[in-house]
Amino acid sequence: MPSDKVKMLFEKKTKSIVKVLEDKEDINKYERDEIINAIILGDALKILKKLPPKIFDMVFIDPPYFLQLPKKTLRRWKVKTVVEGVYDDWDKFSSFEEYDNFIQSLLLEIKRVMKDNATVWVIATYHSIFRIGKIMQDLGFWILNDVIWVKTNPMPNWLGVRFTNATETLIWAVKDKSVKNYTFNREYAKEFGMGKVGSNVWVLPICSGRERLKDEKGKKVHSTQKPIELLKRVILTSTKEGDLILDPLAGVGTTGYVAHALNRNFVMIEKNPEYVKWIQKRFEKPLNLRGKL
Numbered sequence: 001m002p003s004d005k006v007k008m009l010f011e012k013k014t015k016s017i018v019k020v021l022e023d024k025e026d027i028n029k030y031e032r033d034e035i036i037n038a039i040i041l042g043d044a045l046k047i048l049k050k051l052p053p054k055i056f057d058m059v060f061i062d063p064p065y066f067l068q069l070p071k072k073t074l075r076r077w078k079v080k081t082v083v084e085g086v087y088d089d090w091d092k093f094s095s096f097e098e099y100d101n102f103i104q105s106l107l108l109e110i111k112r113v114m115k116d117n118a119t120v121w122v123i124a125t126y127h128s129i130f131r132i133g134k135i136m137q138d139l140g141f142w143i144l145n146d147v148i149w150v151k152t153n154p155m156p157n158w159l160g161v162r163f164t165n166a167t168e169t170l171i172w173a174v175k176d177k178s179v180k181n182y183t184f185n186r187e188y189a190k191e192f193g194m195g196k197v198g199s200n201v202w203v204l205p206i207c208s209g210r211e212r213l214k215d216e217k218g219k220k221v222h223s224t225q226k227p228i229e230l231l232k233r234v235i236l237t238s239t240k241e242g243d244l245i246l247d248p249l250a251g252v253g254t255t256g257y258v259a260h261a262l263n264r265n266f267v268m269i270e271k272n273p274e275y276v277k278w279i280q281k282r283f284e285k286p287l288n289l290r291g292k293l
């Protein structure tokens with residue numbers, strides 16, 4: 001492994017098992033072996049181009065939502081307290097065109113790095129999932145399912161002007177219509193889906209309580225941290241032990257964290273060094289899921 005690429009970002013000794021590679025302009029390519037179980041700090045659109053083709057068994061993408069919230073402070077309709085939303089810079093795009101271009105460029109590179117029988121999951125809310133679905137179909141992806149995540153504890157519609165949105169949609173797809181031998185563990189699908197038939201409806205809470213990462217002031221570290229249970233379902237239904245999973249927009253690293261606990265390998269990419277720091281910290285306390293399977 002070329003050691004100049006590997007950087008433990010933080011001076012203090014860490015018990016974290018995950019390695020961090022910091023992407024740089026003068027790095028032209030990454031070998032498969034050096035990126036296994038690593039986080040790459042940098043821009044996914046640049047980094048993906050440097051990865052070898054056809055190496056991933058599964059890809060999970062949790063892209064910016066492009067929520068387009070108004071700039072003014074939103075207040076709850078009854079008690080008038082301020083609503084905490086997703087106001088992060090990473091969620092901002094100047095137009096639908098810019099957002100679509102980002103999603104398209106990302107998906108094009110994802111297709112290149114997927115094995116021929118790999119699957120890809122993309123999660124989003126109504127703000128963007130329809131655009132993403134169209135882009136995927138235009139790029140030739142073949143949609144296997146949409147899985148509806150029904151949240152048992154959704155954020156209410158604080159303004160009281162429309163229904164509370166209690167769902168997110170996951171699109172599950174293969175590279176093209178001809179792909180048949182992808183991994184689908186139907187026993188897990190039956191266990192997780194609503195009803196007795198392994199349906200495409202998953203009912204589970206949003207990430208909260210002790211699972212939610214908070215800083216020393218008690219503030220959420222990441223506004224859209226996904227629940228461990230959601231990633232557990234994604235990984236168990238669509239991968240095998242030892243598989244290599246990619247999350248190119250890793251946030252605080254839920255995908256890799258759960259993948260590791262389930263004996264899968266991962267590569268994660270994230271552009272925000274603060275989040276990468278939290279991923280490392282998270283890995284200091286390994287997750288034990290195996291007893292619960």
Ligand SMILES: C[S@@+](CC[C@H](N)C(=O)[O-])C[C@H]1O[C@@H](n2cnc3c(N)ncnc32)[C@H](O)[C@@H]1O
Pocket residue numbers: 042043044045062063064065090222224225226227248249250251252253254255269270271272275
């Ligand atoms: C919706 S969040 C992912 C949350 C994640 N699933 C979790 O559970 O923590 C999207 C993430 O993508 C990152 N991001 C956005 N654009 C990026 C880019 N071009 N390259 C790398 N990361 C990017 C953001 O910093 C943000 O953390």
